[in-house]
Amino acid sequence: MMKTILLSSSHKKNDLCLTPARVVFYEQMQVIETYDDQAACYMLFFYKQKFLTAVKTKRMKVHSYLARSFREGTVYEAPHPFLQALVDSNTPLRKISYPQLKKKMERDFSRQEQAKILTYFESFIPKKQLFQDIKAIFYHYRREGSMSGAYRIIRVLIDFAPNNRFVKEVANDLSFRKIQGLYLEESKTIFERDSLFAEAKAAYDDRLLLLEKEKRWIEVSAYLMAALYDHPTSERYQAYRNFTQKYFDPGSRALLLEQLSRSIPALEGVTEDLLQQYLLDEKLKEIAFLFKERDVVLDEKQLGKVALLLEKDGFRTNPEQFSPIMKRLYSENPDQAGVLFEKYVAGLLEVLELEDVHNKLQEFPQKSPLARKIERMNQIREDLDCMQELGELYYEFNQLDRALECFQMEMELKPSDPEPLRWLSKVYADKQMIQESKTYQQLCVDVQKWA
DSSP, rough: OOOOEEOOOOGGOOOEEEEEEEEEEEEEEEEEEEOTOOOOOOEEETTTTTEEEEEEEEEEOSSSHHHHHHHHHHEEESSOHHHHHHHHTTTTTEOOOOHEEEEEEEEOOHHHHHHHHHGGGTTOOOOHHHHHHHHHHHHHHHOOOOOHHHHHHHHHHHHHHHTTHHHHHHHHHHGGGGHHHHHHHHOOHHHOOOOOHHHHHHHHHHHHHHHHHHHHHHHHHHHHHHHHHHHHHHHHHHHHHHEEEEEEEEHHHHHHHHHHHHOTTTTTTTHHHHHHHHHHHTTTHHHHHHHHHHHOOOOOHHHHHHHHHHHHTTTSSSSSGHHHHHHHHHOOTTTHHHHHHHHHHHHHHHHSEEEEEEEHTTSSSSSHHHHHHHHHHHTTTTTTGGGGHHHHHHHTTOOHHHHHHHHHHHHHHHHTTTTHHHHHHHHHTTTHHHHHHHHHHHHHHHHHOOO
């Protein structure tokens, strides 16, 4: 289960405990959508997996950068290891004001990155204010005589406010014509100067190298997973698998494998790795699901591990889910599976009617002595002359309540017979109901005297 997120502020009384809903990865940005206990929405902004700030919102503008990110980016619903990793690697998270954000950006990011980050907040800061702040960065480059730097800011403005008169004028300024040409040619010079452009244009392997070089390992993981969804190959899966094994704990890896198994069940290696993870984590229910739905093949060692887990506590809740595994165990080695099979049958009797248990055992390849007992019980379940026998058979399977019902009925049918009374005393003793056991014991003595 996804942990809540503590968002602190300058005033401790305004600290918030937020429940995450989803996270989106888009270009260099990550945004976590969260809600407080009053269902108010807070967006947590990250750039290159570094936390920026959080903003409260009722809605995002349809044509804003943020809205576009949720339309075009890769979204992961909570709980998700990528989301948790973003939070954990930035804790404590502190909400800061817009002026504080600008100072923080000046310390941590390039001017081009500052301009790009400002566009994220279009839904929350007046666009005129954002435009003026980005424009100030543009003029900063112009005063320094850096035409290439200035044009990088123009490219941000073209994306942010393409119809603005100032943007149109500077974008068509002849002094930028040569630089424009270099972008159109995608020249090596531009790739060296403009890291955001280089990242946007990078091929699959080159972008991975770039992300790893900048130590953006959460983004690498998300990029590898998204690429795997787009083009599932065993090579890409191995790269993804090796990377997540390096950075994520076993629980997180299991969650990631479950997602892949649901989305791309035919992808080679995913189901096998998920099975191995479940075996390590001793998750019997999940193993049973894979065995049934994914038709996994367990080798002898794996089958032995499953048998040990089942012997320990496998049939307490829903023994039916283990029927496919039990068929395999019993068909391969009925003698070795004997004790386990007995627990399985007893578990079935706890949750199913006798007739249903009988039908379930008909699916097994060969009849065991236990199956024959169930068959006999099913034959006599409505025969009033056989209640004593049925009760004793239920007792063998430790079905004490059902055994009591049979012996009580036998006692009513044969009030002068001490045998059902002896059994009632015995069963109540097994149930630790000492007073009831003593009562039936005395009744048995009395009936024997009267006989």
